[in-house]
Amino acid sequence: MNKHIITLLVLTCLSLNANAEDIQLQKNHPDSYVVVKGDTLWAISGKFLRDPWQWPKIWKMNRAEIKNPHWIYPGDVLVLDTSSGAPQLKLLRETAILEPGIREEPLEKEAIQTISPSVIGPFLTQPLLIENGKLDSAPRIIAGPDNRLVLTPGSRVYINNINEGEGLHWDIYRPGEVLRDPDTNEVLGTEAIYLGDVNIARYGTPATGDIVKAKEEIFTKDRLVIAPDEFISSFVPHAPDTQINGRIIRIYGGVAEGGPNTVVSINRGKNDGLEEGHVLAIKRYGRVIIDPEYKATSSKDRQQAQSSLEPGKIKLPDERVGLLMVFRTFDRVSYGLIMSTTDAVYTLDSVQTP
Numbered sequence: 207m208n209k210h211i212i213t214l215l216v217l218t219c220l221s222l223n224a225n226a227e228d229i230q231l232q233k234n235h236p237d238s239y240v241v242v243k244g245d246t247l248w249a250i251s252g253k254f255l256r257d258p259w260q261w262p263k264i265w266k267m268n269r270a271e272i273k274n275p276h277w278i279y280p281g282d283v284l285v286l287d288t289s290s291g292a293p294q295l296k297l298l299r300e301t302a303i304l305e306p307g308i309r310e311e312p313l314e315k316e317a318i319q320t321i322s323p324s325v326i327g328p329f330l331t332q333p334l335l336i337e338n339g340k341l342d343s344a345p346r347i348i349a350g351p352d353n354r355l356v357l358t359p360g361s362r363v364y365i366n367n368i369n370e371g372e373g374l375h376w377d378i379y380r381p382g383e384v385l386r387d388p389d390t391n392e393v394l395g396t397e398a399i400y401l402g403d404v405n406i407a408r409y410g411t412p413a414t415g416d417i418v419k420a421k422e423e424i425f426t427k428d429r430l431v432i433a434p435d436e437f438i439s440s441f442v443p444h445a446p447d448t449q450i451n452g453r454i455i456r457i458y459g460g461v462a463e464g465g466p467n468t469v470v471s472i473n474r475g476k477n478d479g480l481e482e483g484h485v486l487a488i489k490r491y492g493r494v495i496i497d498p499e500y501k502a503t504s505s506k507d508r509q510q511a512q513s514s515l516e517p518g519k520i521k522l523p524d525e526r527v528g529l530l531m532v533f534r535t536f537d538r539v540s541y542g543l544i545m546s547t548t549d550a551v552y553t554l555d556s557v558q559t560p
Contacts, residue, residue, distance in 0.1 A: 229263050229293055230256040235286065243280045247320040248443055248531070248545060250278075254286060254295065258545075259443045259485035259529075259560060264295050272442045272483070277317035320441050320483065321543055325467050326533050329458075332400030334379060334431065335536045338393055341381055344429040348412060357424040359402070361417045365430060368406055368413035375433040376415070378402045378424055385539055387473045388453050388554055394473060394538045401428060441483035443531055445560055448479050450486060452557045455539075464551035468544045470530065472557050475538045484532040486542065487560040488551055492522035524556050 235254045251258035262272050276297075278284070283298040323330075349364045350357045357363055368376075379398035386393055402420035406413055417424065452474035457464045464470055474480055500518035515521065528547035532540045544551055 229260055231286075231293055232256055238283055238285045241278055241280050241282045241284065241318060245280070245318050246322055247278070247318060247440075250284070250318075251443060254284075254293075257560070259445050259531075262442060262444045264293055266294055267442065272444055275442050277440065279317055317440060320443060321531060321533065321545075322467075326469065326543055329469055329534060329541055332377075332379075333382065333397040333541075334377070334400065335385070335395045335539050336379075336381075336398050336431075337395055337537070341379065341396065341398055341429050341431075344379075344431055345376070345413070346430065347378070347424070347426050347428050349426060355425065357417055357420070357426075359417050359420050361424075362407070363404065363415050363417060365404075365406075365413040365415055367411045368409055368415075368430070370409045372409070373432040374406050376404050376406065376430040377433050378404055378417075378428050379431055380428045383456070385455055385471065385473075388455060389473075394455075395536065398429070398431070403433065404430065441533070443483055443485050446479060446484050446486075448559070450474055450478060450480065450484075450557070450559045452478070452486075453491065454488070454551065454553050454555045454557060457551070457553055462552075464544050465547050466544055468551070469541060470544060470551070471539055471541050472530075472532075473539065474557070475540045476535050477537050480532055480535050480540050482533055482535060485545075485560060486530050486532065486557040487526050488528040488530055488544070488547070489524035489526050489556045489558060490549070490552075491554050491556045492524045494519050494521045496520075524558075527551060527555065529560065530557065 232252070232254060239250065239253060241250065247261070248258055251261045255261065255264060261267075265271075267275065278297065285296045285298060287294045287296055345365050345368050347357070347363050348366050351362050354361065378401040380401060382397040382399040384393055384396050399422070401422045401424050403418050404415040405418055406415045408414040452472045454464075454470045455473050456471045458469045458471075461468070472486075494515065497518050497520055527549040528551055529545045530542040531545055532542045534541040542557075
């Protein structure tokens with residue numbers, strides 16, 4: 207009887223230890239933390255966790271709560287509870303006592319963002335990825351006032367066709383860079399360059415509009431795309447449920463290599479199961495080398511034939527160099543923000559489920 211009890215206790219302890227090991231805490235993690243204005247969910251996660259994408263585990267979130275979370279506000283107190291053997295965060299939405307006699311009232315009621323909106327803000331509306339050929343059929347500017355070549359804010363413009371009920375606020379774009387899959391060379395879509403905004407004053411064929419904003423020079427033949435109502439700017443960092451394998455296809459900001467707070471695009475999207483908030487590991491894509499002492503044998507040739515490599519060639523392992531978080535997804539392409547790195551990030555580096 208005693209042996210059975212001891213065995214049960216051992217199994218229980220092992221289970222608790224396994225749960226605890228599954229969530230790795232920072233060595234000097236706080237027992238509690240008062241949220242302040244300017245905090246981001248990723249930064250707060252990093253105070254408690256070695257792997258910030260494990261936030262849903264320590265918060266005990268299910269899939270529905272990841273999609274529609276209870277947001278955290280400045281003034282909230284996060285308390286780390288380890289009494290059960292598995293760490294869990296709890297929220298105290300009360301006035302925080304910082305020092306004897308000093309209290310901080312939560313004046314700012316806007317929920318904290320997952321990542322800084324100042325970094326990803328321009329990418330929430332642009333670049334806009336257009337499926338192949340769709341921008342060609344979009345409404346287009348056919349004329350401006352007095353045959354003016356460059357159209358500026360305040361200019362009245364004429365559009366080939368916009369009908370009643372198709373929307374009042376439109377964004378102005380022109381075709382930009384074509385994005386291709388680096389492995390198959392397949393065209394994934396065309397990035398559209400955002401130029402400005404136009405409001406429709408009169409519908410019809412042609413329609414009439416007024417330019418209200420211009421980021422770059424606007425010309426006739428530039429295209430219009432209906433302005434979206436809103437974009438997701440707050441989401442919960444979490445790992446994908448399935449194995450994702452993709453590549454970085456572009457780095458933004460006019461730089462040759464990426465680091466923290468750099469925006470990149472990858473060749474995977476909604477069709478592959480990616481969603482806003484997914485965290486991916488960035489790995490240096492292992493190059494293919496020629497074995498300096500390769501000697502052909504039938505067994506080796508058969509093995510390499512199965513790996514699609516030519517005899518004598520070896521692909522080196524991918525090496526992890528950082529983490530990125532996906533913040534906007536299209537069907538076949540997603541945009542992500544590099545969160546941390548141990549080395550520079552380049553185009554063609556691979557991204558995988560961490």
